[in-house]
Amino acid sequence: MTHPDLPPRFRAPSALAWVLMVGFAAFFIQGLYGADVSLDRLIRGASNLVRFVSLAIPPDFARWETIGWAMLETMNIAIVGVTFGCLLSVPLALLAARNTAPNAVVRVIARQLIAIARTIPDLIWALIFVVSVGLGPLAGILAIILDTIGFAARFYSERFEEVQKGPSEALTSTGAGRLSVIAGAILPESFASMTATSLYSVEKAIRSAVTLGLVGAGGIGVELSTAMRLFQYDQAAAIILVVLVAVIGFEQLSTSIRKRII
Amino acid sequence: MTPTHPELALRAQGLHVSFGDLQVLRGVSFDLARGEGAVLLGANGCGKSTLMRALNGLAPVASGQIWLEGQAIVGAPMRAVRAARRQMGYVFQQFNLVPQLSAHQNVLFGAMGQRPLGVLGVMNAFARAEDRERAMACLDRVGLADRATHRPAELSGGQQQRVAIARMLMQAPRLVIADEPIASLDPKAGREVLDLLWRIVEEEGLSLLCTLHQLDLAQEYGRRLIGMKAGRIVLDAATGSVARAELDALYTGAARVDATPADQTGAAA
Numbered sequence: 391m392t393h394p395d396l397p398p399r400f401r402a403p404s405a406l407a408w409v410l411m412v413g414f415a416a417f418f419i420q421g422l423y424g425a426d427v428s429l430d431r432l433i434r435g436a437s438n439l440v441r442f443v444s445l446a447i448p449p450d451f452a453r454w455e456t457i458g459w460a461m462l463e464t465m466n467i468a469i470v471g472v473t474f475g476c477l478l479s480v481p482l483a484l485l486a487a488r489n490t491a492p493n494a495v496v497r498v499i500a501r502q503l504i505a506i507a508r509t510i511p512d513l514i515w516a517l518i519f520v521v522s523v524g525l526g527p528l529a530g531i532l533a534i535i536l537d538t539i540g541f542a543a544r545f546y547s548e549r550f551e552e553v554q555k556g557p558s559e560a561l562t563s564t565g566a567g568r569l570s571v572i573a574g575a576i577l578p579e580s581f582a583s584m585t586a587t588s589l590y591s592v593e594k595a596i597r598s599a600v601t602l603g604l605v606g607a608g609g610i611g612v613e614l615s616t617a618m619r620l621f622q623y624d625q626a627a628a629i630i631l632v633v634l635v636a637v638i639g640f641e642q643l644s645t646s647i648r649k650r651i652i
Numbered sequence: 653m654t655p656t657h658p659e660l661a662l663r664a665q666g667l668h669v670s671f672g673d674l675q676v677l678r679g680v681s682f683d684l685a686r687g688e689g690a691v692l693l694g695a696n697g698c699g700k701s702t703l704m705r706a707l708n709g710l711a712p713v714a715s716g717q718i719w720l721e722g723q724a725i726v727g728a729p730m731r732a733v734r735a736a737r738r739q740m741g742y743v744f745q746q747f748n749l750v751p752q753l754s755a756h757q758n759v760l761f762g763a764m765g766q767r768p769l770g771v772l773g774v775m776n777a778f779a780r781a782e783d784r785e786r787a788m789a790c791l792d793r794v795g796l797a798d799r800a801t802h803r804p805a806e807l808s809g810g811q812q813q814r815v816a817i818a819r820m821l822m823q824a825p826r827l828v829i830a831d832e833p834i835a836s837l838d839p840k841a842g843r844e845v846l847d848l849l850w851r852i853v854e855e856e857g858l859s860l861l862c863t864l865h866q867l868d869l870a871q872e873y874g875r876r877l878i879g880m881k882a883g884r885i886v887l888d889a890a891t892g893s894v895a896r897a898e899l900d901a902l903y904t905g906a907a908r909v910d911a912t913p914a915d916q917t918g919a920a921a
Contacts (some may be wrong), residue, residue, distance in 0.1 A: 565766070
């Protein structure tokens with residue numbers, strides 16, 4: 391004898407769920423169709439890839455000096471950009487977090503600024519700054535600053551909002567001012583997480599700084615795009631290897647620093 | 653004009669506090685003389701904590717007035733509210749130490765409201781030599797001078813509360829508000845903290861308003877008992893004149909401010 395209130399095995403999806411599923415399926419199929427995927431193209435692509443790899447091996451490190459300086463410039467762009475980006479993110483995040491913002495209007499404006507910095511991709515920031523300050527590393531630095539703000543300010547402000555209320559209240563109850571409470575309780579409590587976010591920003595910035603060169607914003611990307619355009623795939627491979635070593639090296643370093651703080 | 657009564661440490665009159673539609677304090681009035689120690693009793697949710705937060709300006713008061721040492725606080729400019737807070741040491745149930753900072757630094761923060769530069773004036777690296785010494789002396793008074801560089805997580809609950817008491821000492825207040833200071837501690841540590849708190853309050857000649865959940869301890873430590881029920885004060889008398897049954901009655905029936913009629917009949921039955 392089954393119980394009359396036994397829940398059914400399946401429930402019919404709601405109308406909204408149907409609309410979403412059909413919409414998704416249509417979009418997916420149209421996307422596949424639009425990309426013009428065919429067996430023929432895939433096979434040709436694979437053989438092109440093999441040709442690229444065979445031309446790229448062995449990598450040509452003859453221009454190692456130029457590549458080295460370009461990589462150094464890329465790191466410089468990343469570090470300088472992230473440093474300013476993170477420093478600017480702190481006040482912006484304080485203005486954007488619910489528990490530290492002076493009022494709702496300021497908070498909404500700060501949030502919008504952060505959202506704009508985040509929504510516009512770093513390559514587009516670089517294009518904008520190449521137009522405004524000209525080709526070279528400065529455009530790259532400015533692009534990284536904006537990109538870092540979009541990322542770091544958001545995570546900082548989320549962290550500020552998660553901070554437990556107690557210590558801040560305890561300092562408020564001693565008659566301390568708002569800024570003192572923020573600097574005495576909220577910032578120390580968020581410090582470890584902010585450091586982790588900042589280190590991750592550096593990793594991200596090194597990767598972006600590599601691609602920023604493709605639009606002329608300085609760094610190793612300029613060399614890479616030149617090598618690719620001149621079909622010097624062995625030189626391009628050398629550049630890609632240098633980038634890989636630099637990025638992986640920094641990731642290892644930042645992981646070990648993170649482990650120490652958290 | 654309402655008299656300001658400068659001889660009183662604290663006077664609250666007709667305090668109303670609401671959160672949304674929920675009336676938490678429904679007209680609370682009481683006086684606390686200088687040097688007087690009172691224990692505030694009441695069931696969970698009866699409005700005790702809200703009253704204490706309102707006294708410190710942490711909860712917004714809808715109507716009524718609070719005078720601290722004769723100074724009205726409700727509706728006063730922020731500068732006056734901060735000045736009042738400086739006179740009022742607050743001891744919390746959850747200690748509320750900053751977890752990333754050392755015991756000594758946490759104690760130094762007690763003077764934050766008194767230094768013109770706020771946090772800059774009480775950071776260990778920049779603090780005045782006499783402040784650093786005094787913070788150490790406060791830690792010494794709660795018996796934790798040897799734990800000065802420890803972080804709160806490296807201390808037991810009782811030790812953390814003693815650091816919080818040292819922070820309160822550093823603040824050099826006239827009045828101490830202790831919101832269930834021993835509710836997170838085991839009985840032995842709780843008793844040690846109460847002994848310490850009462851000793852310091854007596855030595856410094858401070859006024860004290862302390863909430864407790866243990867009726868035995870309340871009768872043992874408090875000279876005066878104030879009982880709250882559903883957002884009102886229903887009992888206020890010298891400890892010796894209160895029968896145990898009166899205290900027990902605080903915890904039965906409609907004690908909570910958010911009690912529905914069904915709860916009330918259920919609890920009373």
